[in-house]
Amino acid sequence: MLKKTVLCLGERAGLADRVNATGGRAVASLEDPAEAAAVVYGAGDWGAPLERLLAAAKKAVRFCDLDLKRGTRETVPACVQSAHVLRINAAEAREMAATYGIPAASGRRFLEALGKGAKLDTVVVTLGAKGAAARQGERVVVSFGYGKGASEAAFGAGFLRARLEGWDLDACCRWGNGFAALGDGPLPEDWSDRLGAMLPDAGWSDDLAYWIS
Numbered sequence: 001m002l003k004k005t006v007l008c009l010g011e012r013a014g015l016a017d018r019v020n021a022t023g024g025r026a027v028a029s030l031e032d033p034a035e036a037a038a039v040v041y042g043a044g045d046w047g048a049p050l051e052r053l054l055a056a057a058k059k060a061v062r063f064c065d066l067d068l069k070r071g072t073r074e075t076v077p078a079c080v081q082s083a084h085v086l087r088i089n090a091a092e093a094r095e096m097a098a099t100y101g102i103p104a105a106s107g108r109r110f111l112e113a114l115g116k117g118a119k120l121d122t123v124v125v126t127l128g129a130k131g132a133a134a135r136q137g138e139r140v141v142v143s144f145g146y147g148k149g150a151s152e153a154a155f156g157a158g159f160l161r162a163r164l165e166g167w168d169l170d171a172c173c174r175w176g177n178g179f180a181a182l183g184d185g186p187l188p189e190d191w192s193d194r195l196g197a198m199l200p201d202a203g204w205s206d207d208l209a210y211w212i213s
Contacts, residue, residue, distance in 0.1 A: 003023075003024075003025070004024050004025070004037040004038070004164050005024070005025045005026075005030070005035055005036050005037055006019045006024055006025065006026045006027070006036065006037060006038045006040060006160065006164075007026075007027055007028075007029070007033065007038070007039045007040065007053075007057070007060070008026050008028060008040045008082060009026070009028070009039070009040065009041040009042075009045045009050065010041060010042055010044055010045045010062070010067075012040055012065065012153065013153075013174035014040075014151060014157075014184050015040060015065070015153045015154070015156045015157045015160075016028075017157075017186075017187070018153070018154055018157030018158070018161075018179060018187060019157055019160070019161070021186075021187040021191070022157070022161055022187070022191070024164075028094060028188075030202045032056075033053050033056040033057040034056060034057060034058060034059070034077060036060040037059075037060060037061065037164055037208055038060050038062075038163075038164060039053065039054060039057050039060045039061070039062055039063065039162055040063045040065055040072070040156070040160070041062075041063075041064060041065070041079070042055055042064065042065050042066050042067040042070060042079070043066055043067055043068060043070050043071025043072075043075050043076050043079045044070030044071060045079075046071065046075040046078055046079045046082075059120070061084050061160070061163060061164065062082060062083045062084045062085070063083065063084070063085045063087070063156065063160055063163075064079055064080060064082070064083035064085065064086045064087065065087050065152075065153075065156050066079065066080065066086060066087065066088045066092060066116060067111070068088065068092040068095060071207040072159065073099070076096075076100075077100070077118075078133070080114075080118045080120070080168030081118045081119065083118075083120060084120070084121045084122065085120070085121060085122045085123075085124065085159075085160075085163065086114075086118070086120050086122070086123050086124065087124045087125075087126065087152075087155070087156055087159070088123075088124070088125055088126075089127075089128075090123065090125060090126070090127050090128075090208070091111060091125050091161045095105075096114070097110060102114055104171065106210065107125075107133055107210040108135075108140050111123050111125070111133065111140055112135065112140075115135050117121060119133050121136065121137075122136045122163075123133060123136075124159065124170070124173070124176070126152055126155050126176070126180070127144065127145065128147065129145045129181075130144075130145045131143045131144045131145035131173075131177055132155070132173050132176060132177060134172070134173055136168055136169045139169060141169050141170055141173060143170065143173035143174055143176075143177055144177070145177050145180070145181070145206075146177060146180075146181035148179070151179075151180050151182075151183050151184045152180070152185065153184065154179040154180045154182060154184060155176040155177065155179060155180040156176070157179055158171065158172075158175035158176040158177070158178055158179025158180065159172045159176035159179075161164060161175060161179075162174075162175040162176070175195070175198040178194075178195040179195075182194065182195075183205070
């Protein structure tokens with residue numbers, strides 16, 4: 001992510017730290033939003049200033065790290081529909097299905113309905129140490145976690161780094177899970193070696209199976 005600027009709004013210190021530690025440049029504001037390669041925001045940030053910023057950051061990847069509890073029934077749909085990439089966790093997926101009537105008989109159906117309904121390029125559901133499920137276009141993938149305590153903020157940084165490099169959905173999820181497994185603390189100097197050495201050891205689970213059923 002060398003030299004790419006990521007505009008991180010709200011309380012996203014964990015994600016911003018990871019961006020900075022891996023060669024990017026995370027900032028809380030920009031005089032010229034057009035310089036941003038990505039804008040990271042959530043439901044608590046939604047409002048007219050963010051709408052204007054997104055309009056100005058025409059080439060930026062819009063990464064909505066939703067944080068459902070900070071939104072309202074009105075701001076959450078607007079925030080989701082503005083994004084290119086939406087990241088939610090499994091609990092948020094269940095709450096959204098119940099609140100907004102999104103079909104959830106299967107994980108694949110939920111991802112499809114949410115993605116198409118909100119016109120999202122990519123939907124990602126993080127499952128903690130078990131991994132993640134994601135949909136892009138007609139493609140749904142599940143990615144094993146690493147069987148350790150996982151950080152959602154760190155997942156977002158890893159996923160976004162891979163996305164900005166132009167890598168495919170599988171690689172984005174693997175980077176997300178790898179960063180998540182490294183936790184929220186200071187990124188170790190040998191982080192790249194650690195990621196390269198990681199092998200998924202969480203294995204298959206019913207949680208993962210649901211998302212491709």
